[in-house]
Amino acid sequence: MAVGILLITHEGIGSALLTVATRMLRQLPLATEALEVPFDGDPDALLPAASAALRRVDGGHGVLVLTDLYGATPSNLAAKLARLGTPVRRVSALSLPMLLRVMNYADLDLDELPRVAAAGARNGAILDDA
Amino acid sequence: MLERTLPVTNRLGLHARATAKLVQLLSGFRSSATLSARGREVNAKSIMGVMLLAAGQGAEVILRVDGEDEVAAAEAVAALFARKFDEES
Numbered sequence: 001m002a003v004g005i006l007l008i009t010h011e012g013i014g015s016a017l018l019t020v021a022t023r024m025l026r027q028l029p030l031a032t033e034a035l036e037v038p039f040d041g042d043p044d045a046l047l048p049a050a051s052a053a054l055r056r057v058d059g060g061h062g063v064l065v066l067t068d069l070y071g072a073t074p075s076n077l078a079a080k081l082a083r084l085g086t087p088v089r090r091v092s093a094l095s096l097p098m099l100l101r102v103m104n105y106a107d108l109d110l111d112e113l114p115r116v117a118a119a120g121a122r123n124g125a126i127l128d129d130a
Numbered sequence: 131m132l133e134r135t136l137p138v139t140n141r142l143g144l145h146a147r148a149t150a151k152l153v154q155l156l157s158g159f160r161s162s163a164t165l166s167a168r169g170r171e172v173n174a175k176s177i178m179g180v181m182l183l184a185a186g187q188g189a190e191v192i193l194r195v196d197g198e199d200e201v202a203a204a205e206a207v208a209a210l211f212a213r214k215f216d217e218e219s
Contacts, residue, residue, distance in 0.1 A: 024150045
């Protein structure tokens with residue numbers, strides 16, 4: 001029932017978030033990889049590498065793809081990835097609160113995780129005036 | 131329902147790693163759990179929830195657990211706090 005997690009982000013973001021989340025949780029409960037897209041990257045040229053990463057994290061129950069910025073090249077690449085056949089759901093605005101919340105709900109299936117991920121990012125944005 | 135008052139004694143307070151340990155510990159129990167401090171009550175099984183308390187060293191938090199395994203859950207959480215989240219010797 002475990003969903004795979006693939007972070008598709010701009011350079012320097014996905015792997016850093018993955019490193020910090022792994023330090024905090026010691027071990028991530030879901031198979032997770034980060035794929036970083038160079039600034040001048042061509043989504044079509046990157047598709048094979050993204051597809052390979054998708055297959056590595058997919059345990060047969062689909063993959064939740066988290067992108068950092070909706071409409072940017074990484075999320076456009078994620079959109080192409082979603083059309084390859086493997087069940088994929090996509091959520092943008094990847095952040096540390098989002099990633100931690102997804103890992104905290106590791107037993108949910110692919111239909112439920114996108115909502116949980118989005119709430120993680122929303123609830124993590126706090127007007128810190130205290 | 132069980133209630134325990136727990137002092138936060140580790141130097142960094144309920145920061146991210148300590149919170150993650152607490153949440154991971156509680157996820158192994160079926161009981162529901164909340165923590166409250168300064169009038170705010172949060173789900174103790176949520177990392178961001180617990181971090182919202184911003185409970186630093188010297189703070190006291192109130193743990194409430196409710197469910198079939200509440201005694202064991204409360205004991206385990208109290209022990210984790212007493213061990214300073216395994217951060218300090």
